[in-house]
Amino acid sequence: MAKKITERRKDYSQWYLDVVREAQLASHSPVRGCMVIKPNGFSLWENMQRQLDDMFKETGHRNAYFPLFIPKSFLSKEAQHVEGFAKECAVITHSRLINSEDGVTVDPASKLEEELIVRPTSETIIWDTYRDWIQSYRDLPILINQWANVVRWEMRTRLFLRTMEFLWQEGHTAHATEKEAREETVRMLNVYRTFAEDYMAMPVITGIKTESERFAGAVDTYCIEAMMQDGKALQAGTSHFLGQNFAKAFDVRFQDRDGKEKFVWATSWGVSTRLIGGLIMTHSDDNGLVLPPRLAPTQVVIVPIWRNDDEQSRVIEYGNTMFKALKGAGIRVKLDDRDQYKPGWKFSQHEVEGTPLRIAIGPRDVDNNKVELARRDTLEKKIVDREGLEMLIPELLETIQSALFESARKRTLEQTRTATTYEEFKEILDTHGGFVYTHWDGTVETEERIKNETKATIRCLPLEIEEKPGKCMVTGKPSPYPVLFARSY
């Protein structure tokens, strides 16, 4: 069997690219830093979207859509926000092309009076709109989500993990009180945590970002951080408490019960197609993609095997009945009865694409009323009775789902260490990578120094951690509890 995938231990980033290519998730586009998301990748995104969307609706949010283009002047209204995004904005300056000798050229006469920015995020245009939507406390809260594409002009890109254009959802809420907005921020962080762990089977640590890692324009940025197989951390989602920063910048006030005019409190939160990168790097192996059943576009594939026409019709009939029964049981099942590919080829293909379960059926199985079941995660194969399959498969899918989470959890735990001295800290990073808990004195200077010297950043100040006073590993100054460091994507 020809191996088209580089081994993880040999070259992790080449392995990642190989998996994306062989599983046909996406390909590079003619435009630098952009990607074509292929049907396999997009179905995965659709499944993520569907689940997240349900969870957003469940928590009272509604979807809306705001423009791709933002007037340049909007960007300059919130000082921190501009500073954060100014360096990576695509700017539209003209509206027309004209024919020229070498094809087409920009028509200088079509220069825009006010240039437009392709949204890097939508806070500004949304808050400009919210001003019109909000007059009274009765108009609050506003709980809006939008599914959209955004553009950030990145210097260095990587399929799914960092592309210049990416797909995401951005929630933007407006509240009458600080308390309510803070609660919303944490509520959505927990939605992300639940989604990551229960659906992606990707364990995450929740926490708060330090000032330097905070979203531009936020008062507090909460995040979920996941640990990848190669020892690097991935920020998988963020939820921001924006305070009154945007309300003040865009003059969004409301009249409260007490008759007084007040500025609105805000949150925003988002996850992106980056999650697909996280999913790949959490579960996949040297044979290709491994998908958690709850998100897999195809959960079960049935591969029929035959030698002649007679066997073909018997096996296909057997497979068809099974297909209908499983589909009826609510399973995302596919019968791969294509005649132009051999079974062995199909086995490999579905394996590299990460289909959680494979059912192989041949004439022998038809005669004995059996099937061969193969798990993608463990690569185990066993023969089971045809009867009761409709009950067995859903259970098995759930077993796989929790096995994936469990093994990722165990791995993350093994990749999590504690350092008390700076020497120990560097030693851990260089030999193992992973998460490192250690004390930090809370200053930007120390954080900066550690980053420059080790390339590790503070991923977050974890929410679930016991108070355990100690001393900063660099300066020896007191610290109330350890913080989480890692090198990251």
Place this chain on the structure above:
RNA sequence: CGGGGCGUAGCGCAGCCCGGUAGCGCAUCUGCUUUGGGAGCAGAGGGUCGCAGGUUCAAAUCCUGUCGCCCCGACCA
């Protein structure tokens, strides 16, 4: 923006040093045999060699320029 690599058939590559009919594997098409872990044989189709100049009787190959992409680092979801 620095460092490295690459642009030759749909995909992956060789050919370039040493100029002389553009090749290999996979894929595609036809036929036969096959089908329980990426099938075999026979035949067929498919390429402005990234682009622009230059040297030469002759350029994928040498020279100059230029464009693009990928990978590794400095910034970021």
